[in-house]
Amino acid sequence: MKVSNRKDLEKLKREGMASLFPGTIKIMVGMATCCLAKGSDRVMNALENEIKKRGLKASVVPVGCIGLCYKEPTIEVIQPGKPKVTYGEITPDKVPQIVEAIAQGGVKREWVLYRTDREKLLLNGGAHAYCSGKISVLFKGPHEYSDIPFFKKQLKIVLRNSGYINPESIEEYVARGGYFSLLKALTKMKPEEVISEVTRAGLRGRSGGGFPTGVKWLSCSKAEGKKKYIICNISEGDPGIGMHKSLLESDPHSILEGLIIGAYAIGAKEGYIYISSGYALGVKRMEKAIKGAKIYGFLGKNILNSGFDFTVKVKEGGGAYVCGEETALIKSIEGEWGEPRQRPPYPAESGLWGKPTVINNVETLANIPVIITRGARWFSSIGSEKSKGTKVFSLVGEVNRVGLIEVPMGITLKEIIYDIGGGIPKGKALKAVQAGGPAGGCIPKKLINLPVDYESLAQVGSAMSSGGLIVMDGKTCMVDVNKYFLSFLEGESCGKCTPCRVGVRRMREIITDICEGKGKREDVPLLERMARLIKEGALCNLGKTAPNPILASLRYFRDEYLVHIRDRKCPAGVCRPIRTRSIGK
Amino acid sequence: MESFDQSAIDLIIGKYGKREESLISILRDIQSQFGCLPKEVLQYVSQKVDLPLSKIFCIATFYSSFSLEPRGKNLISVCQGTACHVKNGEQVVNKLAHELKLSAGEKTTADRAFSVEKVRCIGCCSMASAVRINQDTYGQVTRNSVDKILKKYRKT
Numbered sequence: 214m215k216v217s218n219r220k221d222l223e224k225l226k227r228e229g230m231a232s233l234f235p236g237t238i239k240i241m242v243g244m245a246t247c248c249l250a251k252g253s254d255r256v257m258n259a260l261e262n263e264i265k266k267r268g269l270k271a272s273v274v275p276v277g278c279i280g281l282c283y284k285e286p287t288i289e290v291i292q293p294g295k296p297k298v299t300y301g302e303i304t305p306d307k308v309p310q311i312v313e314a315i316a317q318g319g320v321k322r323e324w325v326l327y328r329t330d331r332e333k334l335l336l337n338g339g340a341h342a343y344c345s346g347k348i349s350v351l352f353k354g355p356h357e358y359s360d361i362p363f364f365k366k367q368l369k370i371v372l373r374n375s376g377y378i379n380p381e382s383i384e385e386y387v388a389r390g391g392y393f394s395l396l397k398a399l400t401k402m403k404p405e406e407v408i409s410e411v412t413r414a415g416l417r418g419r420s421g422g423g424f425p426t427g428v429k430w431l432s433c434s435k436a437e438g439k440k441k442y443i444i445c446n447i448s449e450g451d452p453g454i455g456m457h458k459s460l461l462e463s464d465p466h467s468i469l470e471g472l473i474i475g476a477y478a479i480g481a482k483e484g485y486i487y488i489s490s491g492y493a494l495g496v497k498r499m500e501k502a503i504k505g506a507k508i509y510g511f512l513g514k515n516i517l518n519s520g521f522d523f524t525v526k527v528k529e530g531g532g533a534y535v536c537g538e539e540t541a542l543i544k545s546i547e548g549e550w551g552e553p554r555q556r557p558p559y560p561a562e563s564g565l566w567g568k569p570t571v572i573n574n575v576e577t578l579a580n581i582p583v584i585i586t587r588g589a590r591w592f593s594s595i596g597s598e599k600s601k602g603t604k605v606f607s608l609v610g611e612v613n614r615v616g617l618i619e620v621p622m623g624i625t626l627k628e629i630i631y632d633i634g635g636g637i638p639k640g641k642a643l644k645a646v647q648a649g650g651p652a653g654g655c656i657p658k659k660l661i662n663l664p665v666d667y668e669s670l671a672q673v674g675s676a677m678s679s680g681g682l683i684v685m686d687g688k689t690c691m692v693d694v695n696k697y698f699l700s701f702l703e704g705e706s707c708g709k710c711t712p713c714r715v716g717v718r719r720m721r722e723i724i725t726d727i728c729e730g731k732g733k734r735e736d737v738p739l740l741e742r743m744a745r746l747i748k749e750g751a752l753c754n755l756g757k758t759a760p761n762p763i764l765a766s767l768r769y770f771r772d773e774y775l776v777h778i779r780d781r782k783c784p785a786g787v788c789r790p791i792r793t794r795s796i797g798k
Numbered sequence: 799m800e801s802f803d804q805s806a807i808d809l810i811i812g813k814y815g816k817r818e819e820s821l822i823s824i825l826r827d828i829q830s831q832f833g834c835l836p837k838e839v840l841q842y843v844s845q846k847v848d849l850p851l852s853k854i855f856c857i858a859t860f861y862s863s864f865s866l867e868p869r870g871k872n873l874i875s876v877c878q879g880t881a882c883h884v885k886n887g888e889q890v891v892n893k894l895a896h897e898l899k900l901s902a903g904e905k906t907t908a909d910r911a912f913s914v915e916k917v918r919c920i921g922c923c924s925m926a927s928a929v930r931i932n933q934d935t936y937g938q939v940t941r942n943s944v945d946k947i948l949k950k951y952r953k954t
Binding site for chain 1: 923
């Protein structure tokens with residue numbers, strides 16, 4: 214069962230290929246939380262029953278999220294020799310008609326979103342062709358995958374397998390090039406070569422401040438001590454980020470493979486995957502992934518016959534935003550309550566149980582196998598000057614096509630909201646985009662041509678952070694949104710340092726007064742002064758970034774605060790008791 | 799002091815080991831088995847794992863997934879993430895409280911059938927507003943669809 218060389222891995226790949234493209238009819242149903250929330254489990258049951266009833270030779274399999282959340286539940290149908298067809302908004306009552314069409318070798322065109330003739334394989338090189346030669350006229354109508362506006366400007370590196378494979382099948386992961394990077398790293402590269410490849414790729418941490426991953430690895434690998442740890446952080450409690458959960462549920466092996474390569478690079482023999490509380494499905498899939506990796510020998514002793522040993526444990530958090538901060542996360546794994554501590558020393562020198570520790574975000578790690586296989590040069594050709602590669606966003610709020618997207622860095626907000634997202638529902642006007650969660654800020658409409666990269670976002674007082682993009686129209690009140698963020702941060706403050714514990718609460722009290730029509734003229738400068746003091750005085754990064762949303766909103770939406778204070782009015786009609794409606798209604 | 803099944807606790811502690819680092823996992827399992835963390839159970843854990851009760855109390859009150867009070871049979875978690883806030887998640891909470899006749903500050907119905915809790919992002923932002931009942935997640939919930947969703951759980 215153990216894979217010990219390239220030949221064994223190739224054999225596993227062939228098994229996976231037979232499962233990915235079985236040569237019979239195969240129907241794939243999205244089964245991540247977002248799909249399940251729209252009833253995809255009922256669709257799957259209906260499909261299974263209908264196929265059984267008809268005695269059709271077809272398999273129905275669960276896959277992860279393909280990102281088309283606005284069209285959930287989605288299903289994809291593969292018929293041998295024909296293009297793959299993707300259907301959207303499928304309910305159980307539509308199933309009999311679809312199965313009927315499939316039984317006759319056709320499609321139910323009314324519900325088709327698009328077809329796929331060829332599928333690029335990022336890690337294998339080349340592509341899989343679903344059909345060759347002339348496409349039957351039946352399939353000609355539906356648009357091709359690459360013509361769909363939602364996908365046109367996307368580039369899937371991190372989400373390379375999401376929605377394409379059964380997340381619980383390690384063979385299918387291998388079929389799409391998985392664990393070949395691990396083989397290459399462990400058998401053909403020295404740890405320092407792995408680090409240098411990641412450094413040259415220009416990969417930066419996909420949450421927080423965007424620290425270069427290679428530099429972090431290097432300092433940990435150079436730190437003294439035999440025992441070292443690596444931790445994958447899937448605990449960002451930021452409100453407004455569905456994508457970590459989605460990646461975990463859709464492609465757990467990509468995270469795991471990145472983690473094992475990282476462990477090899479820094480010399481860690483033990484690792485942890487720290488998962489937020491309430492991610493039950495993700496935990497289940499990750500545990501299954503670890504089990505599978507152990508069976509095939511990607512984890513454990515003498516991995517791939519290279520002499521490298523590594524074990525990993527899943528740790529479920531108890532539910533605390535502050536545990537996204539690395540020193541608090543370490544405390545939580547140690548069994549303590551998650552209070553951050555002063556840095557330095559940085560975890561790379563003294564982390565878990567005082568040992569050198571690297572903590573990487575889940576999206577960062579999923580990039581690693583791609584960098585190893587495709588190389589630093591290829592990876593660094595994507596993105597902008599200082600921000601390389603892609604970024605996954607959960608594009609949500611008041612936008613037509615909500616979903617999980619991955620775009621090359623440097624793309625503009627306008628392209629994301631209008632070209633990918635299809636603009637604001639009912640043709641309404643955009644007001645702002647919130648990026649970076651409670652550590653970020655609202656970006657006004659006038660800055661919509663801003664390229665999305667670490668530096669540009671920071672310049673306008675926002676942040677990349679973990680990648681929620683929440684689109685807002687005129688119905689959203691900026692003062693109210695900031696009251697929301699401050700209440701969130703007040704509730705999540707661990708209470709260790711005074712600037713955060715007391716300062717954030719005071720700011721929330723002031724802004725609540727403004728919302729309730731009790732604001733005073735001096736409140737605005739007072740908020741600005743407090744924000745600066747908290748930024749300077751707070752102990753951890755969560756405290757230091759807590760005032761960001763309010764500073765950004767005072768910079769771009771000051772008038773809205775002033776109207777609340779001076780005229781006791783809420784222009785958006787949100788704040789009570791001063792809710793106002795526009796004249797004529 | 800109420801009696802409880804000590805062997806169940808022993809089993810959980812055995813699963814994770816009597817180590818400080820296992821404490822959160824032990825409490826998680828107890829929470830899911832007992833529905834909350836009763837005082838006498840925590841006292842028992844304190845003896846068994848040989849850690850001061852004050853420390854266990856700290857952990858039990860620091861993390862939001864733990865509850866010292868018994869919860870209702872059905873736990874309704876209403877997402878209060880940013881996307882849900884923008885999509886009127888607050889109205890969903892209010893409607894739920896109204897439907898279940900909960901007064902301000904009350905979390906659990908008198909018959910212990912339901913508990914309503916506001917939670918941080920449940921990671922279902924594209925389907926905002928999102929509500930989780932026990933293990934089921936519901937997307938695009940509005941004030942008007944609350945009734946229909948509750949109906950399913952009212953019978954059982």
